[in-house]
Amino acid sequence: MSDFEYVRPTTIDEAVRFLAAHGTEARILAGGTDLLIQLRNNDIQPSFILDVKHIRELQTGVQLKDGLVSISATVTMSELVMDPLINRYFPALVDAANVVGSVQIRNRATLVGNICNASPAADSAPPLLVYGAEVVAIGSQGKRRIPLNDFFVRSGVTVLQRGEFVASIELPVPTTRMGAAHVRRTRRRGHDLASVTLCCGVQETGVVRLSYGSVGPRPVLALDTSGILADEKAPEEAKTAIFESIFAQASPSKKSMRASPAYRLAMLRVLGKQALELALARLNDQG
Amino acid sequence: MNLQTVGTSPHRGGGFERVTGQQKYVADIKLPGMLESKLVTIDCAHAKILSIDTAEAKKVPGVRLVMTAADLPQPVPRFGPQVADRPVLADGEVKFHGEPVALVVAETLHAAEQAARLVHVQYEELPAAFTVSMALDPAAPLVMDPSLRPNDPLAKTNIFNEHHFGWGEIDESKADLVVENTYSFPMVTQFAIEPHAFIAAPDKDGIAVWSTIQHPYWLQKILAGLLKLPLSKVRVYAPDPGGGFGGKQHTKYEPALVFAAMKLGCPVRLVLTLEETFQAVRRTSCETHIRTGFTRDGRLVFQDIKAHYLLGAYVDIADRVVAKGSYAGAGPYNVPAVRILSKSILSHTPPATAFRGFGNPEVNWAVESNMDEAARLLGIDRLEIRLRNLAKKGDTFIPYDKPADGDWSQTVLKAAELIEWHKPLSPSRHRGIAVGIKLGPTTGLSYSLVRLLADGSVIVSCGTSDMGQGARTVVAQIAAEELGVPYDKVSVVMGDTATVPYDQQTSASRSTVLMGNSVLKACRAIHAQLKTRLAKVYKIDESEISVEHGRVALPDREYPIPELIKVALGKLGGEIIGVGEERKDAEQGHPLGGPACFYEFNCTAVEAEVDKSTGDVTITRYVTVSDVGTSINPLQVRMQDEGAAVQGLGHTLMEHYIFDEKGRIRNLGAADYRILTTMDLPKEFYSETVENADGPGPYGAKGMSEGALLCVSSAVASAVGDAIGTTIRDLPLTPERVWMALQAQK
Amino acid sequence: MEKLIPIEMNINNQHYKLEVSPSKRLLDVLREDLDLTATKECCGIGECGACTVLVNGKAVNSCLMLAVEADGATILTAEGLASNGRLDALQEAFLEKGAVQCGFCIPGQLMAAKYLLTQNPHPTREEVEEGMAGNLCRCGGYERIIEAVLSVAEKGEEQL
Structure with a gap:
């Protein structure tokens, strides 16, 4: 690990000012479960580490306001899993948060951090995309909201600009009933990085939102508005055709050592069906 | 015999220290004035070193030494347990990914790490041979300099050695069925949770070294040779290793540390990262080509085995792994004709060394899988085909070696019963069964010192390393039993070559038998002294006294030994010292240098489900049964066998090195080299033993703890093969590989 | 600097x-x-x-x-974990059930187990497997570790 200076602002203003001055040489520390690995491996050698955990405005946790559930930058995966609001409205996010790393990792890793890393394999991304999340970013130009689907560029890269950081993630409380489930493939049952990660949400209107990751440079969100996927009586071939069009954007890397492209693509289809079934079951349970 | 302590499971020796965190492993030891160090490596599997510029590194505050091969005595000293082929630091050439080219020593680890990154190595990358076929290619670069192997006809190849074993004449015409296949066993690493750690410190007119070593006396010998010091001036401290599994048997970076410490005149420590341990030790990978002949009724006619083991860039102990791993390759069966050819093939990969099972699982996987295939083709039950061929107790199933030393069918039948072999299963579940055998040590020498103190407590000094297998507990139990003292009054001293008598090594599951017998003999030497002294005190003839098994029988009555110690010692007090020596000498002309001391025999049976859409294998029931002769400590036996099974499930289901196209290891470290977690265990787990007290160790014990790893892959693959209707011949059985096999059927 | x-x-x-x-x-x-x-x-x-x-x-x-x-x-x-020379119930159980082999992973295992039982004093076996999955043991002592944790859980919260 290289030497760096540790900065611990207590207000957003302070952080914004610091990042405006040192944005390119600074890295943001929330849970640190990815950052410390990069530091240890000397993949990055920042001059400053800016710890956001002491910023009062970011300690708001999970809050419901005006039909939006906001999750502040300090909320860990463990907190998310235990949160009644999240459990009530976003069970697929609970599924995903529950499989991020081990207990020890979940006690530190934050949802916002998971998103900001922009790993294609991030398990929280597919459910957040399915639930229509928005990212609230703050910088010297002020606050802006970015739909999560516009946030990711490619592995490790987001649309965040220099000096900008994410204060929270906001999720609209579903206005129509929805059943959603997150599933994944790993090399073992114990904690592992996903070789395919996928979330499917079925709305009572018949719209299906499906998102998947780890099979391309960034997570993908696709919609089926035909009602076919949501229709349990629809013929298999019709469903398969829709899945095929949904999965057309998958382009798994040949270089990955976690799984071959052929296997990932096949598993994408297996998981798609599995998540759809689970999502439908959850939707029906609500009814 | 009425046993008191042996056969019970007292708390593990050293257990209290381990649960309270007081146990000091090498990395926990701090010496005054100790410096820290870091290895410098290049990201290459094979390269010629053109120059090493250390100037910038030396400027880092706190840096005390940047040592390269040029700073060592010339020619650069080389060492190795089988052949002195390994330079202390890379000597002009890097031969595997991770071979250190320099050692940076600094006041803090932080400074050493910073400086290590500033050592600029100019090199020319060379083609690397990192698979069996690459290494055997006539155009392959030579891994070992031919000058290191004078008069060796193989010197201009990458084959370090060839081993030929066998008996009888292979006559295909006698076989009704010949099954011929090639199986591959992956490159895997020991992955002890404690990474290797070393400290070297000048010690008056000699050197002291702390190492996570399994064989401290062997390290002492190597260092004494390198430094041209008398053995008495090389003191090796070997605190209990945090897991060894074979990977800590032999000298690694201790020589580099010793040279650095001597140059600087102060202690220097090196603690490897987990990634560095992957580049320091691994198991031999192997490709086995096997032809097995059977009669129509499933009897073995011949085994024709060619095993290509892939060694690393330096031999370490791996050529012995190849010899011993393939020697019993034909399995625990009566086979009329056997031909085994095993090759030790050098490559530009980390040096392969011992790893639990010592070369046997690699070939077992092929032999047992072929048994399964024959059973299917002949329509014979897989359990039955094994029982038909299994050597019976006393059968000489390997000529010139120890006859079968157990009723092995009992073990197999017990496993079959626990897996409910003959009960119908739900259609989604499938079973597999396999047997494994491994020779115990072929030679050995273990001394011990047992001191019966005036108050009836006991100190046992023995040079075994307790790396988790529980040797501390076992020797204490034996001494307690023999001297009639409670287990908790026995202290065990290990891990210091200056105060503890010589032990050849801790390997081959030998310690319970060889060191156990040594301690037993030391106790019996105490019995003899007690007898002499008591005869004197009571003025009776020695023949009127018997001392054995914890008790003294005088003409009038019997006493537990502790009650008579004070009487025996008299006014001066003091203690009674017994020396034990257990040796198993080499036998000239024997292909391995000596016959087996005992056999480890195991039967593993598995019930599994395969998800055909994903290739996931779920083990619903797992049974491992070992013939251990006698359990000195039943709980520890169980812990060891369960552990061996879990470790075996690793290379069976998920573990393997992944190389890039240049021979660099891509999955260094714990993120992409997966081992089992608590969530990956079999759903039901049975670990049992067969105990007929027919071993050569104390109370009829045999060595154990490797047996349960030998045939894990074979048994799991047997179940998976049954489930998917096709045989997979490459490990590990990852979901992807199982899925691919299913796709290939379509 | x-x-x-x-x-x-x-x-x-x-x-x-x-x-x-x-x-x-x-x-x-x-x-x-x-x-x-x-x-x-x-x-x-x-x-x-x-x-x-x-x-x-x-x-x-x-x-x-x-x-x-x-x-x-x-x-x-x-x-x-131990207080006044008295071992914690988990430490006792680890010794009793044979969870300790080489011991190197054990302090970490104990802390993970301690946390697990404070969160969930009466976990099922599956919950123990999940709660302890972040702690590798290469001696493969998982069965004994799980048994040790479960044995403490059975004894009840008051002993934690």
């Missing part, structure tokens, strides 16, 4: 005031500065759990936390 930062921590009921370099991990400060070596380092990337400690009651990998982040925190390491 890095600027040292003053921090205060309560570790195993003892107050510590020290100055740390920002690039030191909590693990480094425990092991090197305070000689609390029960906490072990293996993988260094949060995969093995050997460095698990409780920070403000939560199990974390101390290799993935800067020491400065622990400023003001209450920390429990394996050294602090």
